[in-house]
Amino acid sequence: MSSHVVSFLQWLHNTGFSAWLRDSMWAEPIIETIHVLTLTLFFGFAVLLDLRLLGVALRSRRVSEVLNQLNPWLIAGFLVLIASGTLLFCGDPVAFYSTIFFKIKMVLLLVAGLNVLVFSSTIARKLDEWDLDSRTPAGAKIAAIVSLVFWVAIIAAGRAIAYALPPP
Amino acid sequence: MSFLSHFLMWFCQWCDDSFFGAGVRNSVWLFPFIEILHLIGLGVLGGTILILNMRLLGFRFRAEPVSELAKDVQPWMRGSLALMLVSGFFLFSSESVKMYGNPGFRVKMVALLLAIIFTFTLHRRATISDLDDRTQVWPKLAAVISLALWSTVGLAGRAIGYVGR
Numbered sequence: 001m002s003s004h005v006v007s008f009l010q011w012l013h014n015t016g017f018s019a020w021l022r023d024s025m026w027a028e029p030i031i032e033t034i035h036v037l038t039l040t041l042f043f044g045f046a047v048l049l050d051l052r053l054l055g056v057a058l059r060s061r062r063v064s065e066v067l068n069q070l071n072p073w074l075i076a077g078f079l080v081l082i083a084s085g086t087l088l089f090c091g092d093p094v095a096f097y098s099t100i101f102f103k104i105k106m107v108l109l110l111v112a113g114l115n116v117l118v119f120s121s122t123i124a125r126k127l128d129e130w131d132l133d134s135r136t137p138a139g140a141k142i143a144a145i146v147s148l149v150f151w152v153a154i155i156a157a158g159r160a161i162a163y164a165l166p167p168p
Numbered sequence: 169m170s171f172l173s174h175f176l177m178w179f180c181q182w183c184d185d186s187f188f189g190a191g192v193r194n195s196v197w198l199f200p201f202i203e204i205l206h207l208i209g210l211g212v213l214g215g216t217i218l219i220l221n222m223r224l225l226g227f228r229f230r231a232e233p234v235s236e237l238a239k240d241v242q243p244w245m246r247g248s249l250a251l252m253l254v255s256g257f258f259l260f261s262s263e264s265v266k267m268y269g270n271p272g273f274r275v276k277m278v279a280l281l282l283a284i285i286f287t288f289t290l291h292r293r294a295t296i297s298d299l300d301d302r303t304q305v306w307p308k309l310a311a312v313i314s315l316a317l318w319s320t321v322g323l324a325g326r327a328i329g330y331v332g333r
Binding site: 036037040046048057059065159160163 | 244
């Protein structure tokens with residue numbers, strides 16, 4: 001299994017596209033800047049949503065309103081992060097894969113995604129019952145805390161990848 | 169001008185020689201740890217500034233007055249700004265003499281000063297006044313200026329690592 005992954009990444013590394021990303025003077029700085037600045041949009045809005053789910057901020061607003069207002073931007077930000085992150089990975093796939101932090105980050109992302117799925121298929125289904133409550137139910141608070149903890153860890157792991165990669 | 173550059177150079181040298189500057193510089197873990205705090209502050213600060221400006225521009229949360237949203241997010245904006253300033257200062261202190269000559273850092277500091285002054289004076293007035301935003305140009309203009317200033321801070325900050333090699 002693992003050797004298939006490595007040979008695939010080796011193949012990816014040898015493509016012209018990967019070489020272009022690696023050798024271009026502007027590709028990496030521009031993509032990385034987009035990745036980091038989009039983080040402000042995504043993480044900032046995720047924190048605002050989580051604070052509403054915790055009943056700490058935006059308390060006078062309906063949860064459904066906060067969700068509706070923030071969701072389109074959260075989804076757009078997430079897509080930009082995935083796209084720019086994939087491009088950064090493609091520029092040096094073997095080195096990324098060889099760092100432990102990259103693997104940790106992928107597992108953390110998976111759990112953060114599962115958290116969204118669990119939230120939207122359980123407690124968010126009964127949103128009508130607690131939409132206006134400034135004191136939110138325990139399920140919503142747990143989802144918010146899991147989200148905050150995992151996104152902070154994802155940022156930390158992402159930053160650690162850059163430290164673990166060999167210098168350019 | 170020469171007095172200012174002398175003073176700034178002296179200040180950078182003093183930070184560089186200080187126990188905290190040397191502490192961050194000589195530690196393997198402190199710089200990355202503080203940098204992650206800086207990034208988390210960036211996320212929250214960026215998110216609160218974006219949502220307020222989107223409201224001023226009329227994109228989001230149109231149902232309620234601007235001042236309501238401002239009251240809700242301002243504590244988080246100030247808290248994350250404080251986190252960024254403190255963590256940023258310690259990152260700076262570990263390599264402050266190098267930063268003195270870094271063009272990215274210089275642009276960032278000037279833009280940061282302007283952004284902070286603007287945020288707590290004219291921008292703040294736009295967020296607490298509840299002008300009818302369909303007819304008033306000023307709230308929208310304040311949002312555009314705020315976004316431009318803070319984007320400059322972010323982009324110049326990102327550039328520090330690239331122009332100083």
